[in-house]
Amino acid sequence: MTEHRQERVVRAAERPSRLVILGHPVAHSLSPVFQNAALLETAIPLVYDREDVAPDGLADALRRLAAEGAGGNITIPHKEAATALVARCTPVALRTGAVNTFWTEQGDLIGHNTDVDGAAATIRALLPVDSSAAGDTSVVLLGAGGSAAATLVALHSLGYHRLTIVARTTARAHALSERLSIPAEIVPPDAIERVVRRAGLVINATPIGLRDDALPMPVAFLPARCAVFDLVYRRGLTPWIAAVREAGHRAEDGLRMLVEQGASAFETWFDVPAPRETMWGALDAAPPTHGSP
Template identity: 40%
Template structure:
């Protein structure tokens, strides 16, 4: 159903490239209708060259929105005011105008936290976590883990230098952060959670992020990639009796946090979840 608009309707825009696959317009417009706010959410394909002008123009006109790949780091440099999550991750996925200034937040941090807590059934405090990947998504994961005082985070990445850079970025954390060259070196260890923050799983012909039979022991697995039927990686762990979830909950929870930034009221989670593909 196409949202009804008026001259007073607030434009909320997702900026990225590509954006045609995004589920955000469906669940955000459902949220706007359920909450009774006068807004319309659209996805706009936007190049890096055009991003600063689009972000500033929409914001200055009283709009708001989200930023998706590959522009989150660029957006962090464009916004005028930044939350601590943006400072720590150097990435911005949410923008809005407040008191005449263009603000940016990274709600991927709270999105990951809430998705992980839902999967585990408890807070991340004192957890041991194995993280696959060291890119932008991994920064949000580590930010949430160190904020919640995880006991240890071990990073494995194809590029050892990027893994080391990620650990150095959070060197002031009380959590223990370290890298490992590969999963084989961790074969005798066990974890509370293993997180896939790589892009493996986005394409049908991608290999699995790890071989479930040679992955260290874990209580649960969270894949930040999402699929209407669950990713092959999480299905392989579920078949072994290990609780697992894909990135759909993280998408939902980061979207809810964005909604609350834009409108200053609680997000209607039930309406948002109902607008997502059935599982």
């Protein structure tokens, strides 16, 4: 069986002076909602803010935040660009090629990736199996960008190795698989039905469904007992996850991943347990529950 590895726990050497999420756009982000609730619950005297930063302003924004001793998160479309703009990346950020969490140490920005933790937590909730059973499960991943990289690393750490990537640009998917040293079958979108028909888990790591009601793939392609994970999240379920659940499949959107990556970031910044129940409560939600797989 292919070896798998767990990424080591990372903690910041210095607590941030302030917290902020950078994105473009960023007004829709729910991170301030649950992070501010967590800060209040743990009596940490900081406020978590949003900053809308266009791509051509990212370098200046990061320099300013480093001077302030700040920490925070980075979201679309800056995760991959940030890897070249921080002073140092943690091993998991280097491996994924994306930064979604940062903090300052002695005036230098450190880039990290907690999306891996969020993806792993969701996959474990959907398919609570050991590594040997995971190794027998066929997984189809849609997409080959930064989110797909984090998801592949999470799958690898959990022992999944029967992996297929469906990507419009197959060369990009091949490059991703080779860079991560995670073998995967690479197929174009016109092969999606063939590979999904044999899958035990299908994961959407594309932005399809983020801003409209488009579906990443037809629900009818899913075989019986196939679980589904959509990294996209919206208030209420994404249309795809709503349809998948109606068809009787175990399925989650990206909300657990959002909370878990945020909880991992919180624990990295402050080295205290994240109050997950409070974070979920701030979103007027609770972790989805599932029956036996």
